Amino acid sequence: MHFIRCCAQYGLLTEKINKMNKIFNDNAIEILDRMIEKEYKVDLIATDPPYKVTTRGGYTNAGGMMLDDKMRKGKVFKENTLTIKEWLPKLYEVLKDTGHCYIMCNNKNLYPFLDAVNDGDFHLIKTMVWAKDNKIMSQAYMSQFEFILFLRKGKFVRINNCGTSDLLQYPNTKTKGEDNKPIHPTEKPIDLMKVLIKNSSKENEIVLDPFLGVGTTAIASKETNRQYIGIELDEHYYNIANERLT
Numbered sequence: 001m002h003f004i005r006c007c008a009q010y011g012l013l014t015e016k017i018n019k020m021n022k023i024f025n026d027n028a029i030e031i032l033d034r035m036i037e038k039e040y041k042v043d044l045i046a047t048d049p050p051y052k053v054t055t056r057g058g059y060t061n062a063g064g065m066m067l068d069d070k071m072r073k074g075k076v077f078k079e080n081t082l083t084i085k086e087w088l089p090k091l092y093e094v095l096k097d098t099g100h101c102y103i104m105c106n107n108k109n110l111y112p113f114l115d116a117v118n119d120g121d122f123h124l125i126k127t128m129v130w131a132k133d134n135k136i137m138s139q140a141y142m143s144q145f146e147f148i149l150f151l152r153k154g155k156f157v158r159i160n161n162c163g164t165s166d167l168l169q170y171p172n173t174k175t176k177g178e179d180n181k182p183i184h185p186t187e188k189p190i191d192l193m194k195v196l197i198k199n200s201s202k203e204n205e206i207v208l209d210p211f212l213g214v215g216t217t218a219i220a221s222k223e224t225n226r227q228y229i230g231i232e233l234d235e236h237y238y239n240i241a242n243e244r245l246t
Helices: 002-017 028-037 084-094 110-119 190-200 216-223 235-245
Strands: 022-024 042-047 095-105 123-136 143-152 167-169 206-209 227-231
Touching: 022 235, 028 084, 028 227, 042 084, 042 190, 084 095, 084 110, 095 110, 095 190, 110 123, 110 143, 190 216, 206 216, 216 227, 216 235
Parallel strands: 022 227, 042 095, 042 206, 123 167, 206 227
Antiparallel strands: 095 143, 123 143
């Protein structure tokens, strides 16, 4: 009986993966493994993984707000224990040859992220910077930017707008919920993701975000006439993403 149930779930999962404009409320590793097994490929990957944030006493760089004990220790999300070495090779497998991959990264995680890239099959094109308009509290200079690792698989393909600066300046404005609080602590600007998507894909191509959050990459894909696949483990954020996409 257990075998039959597993087969049925696997069949449904396979069917869902073959549909465009789909987000999964599931573990990213499991979905990526299914995609690899089915040799399913995407044209572009753009994601903001749930890494640990830099602690700032009562604050963190997740938004400069007062946080509880877990968050003060750098754990903003329920699940951010995955290391980049666990999922980066899987992103490489599901990306088409000559495809681009963008990974958001903060100062605390820059070195381990770069080490993982150097040890793997991706090629680092460059480390870009997202410049925010707000400053985050710190005892050693207030933080006002994040890194974006720009990677390629295989032969280099230039971006669509070669006049784009590698310093991307977009306000760090958070979407507020009915309680007037941010719907996500590390939400990225839709316009920022649009730049990456428009530069590294064509209309109707498939964009993957394995750590979707509240749907920013999917929304940016939809608004630029791209297809999208998103994965988000946290049911609360998954539900918000679904609402924002309808």
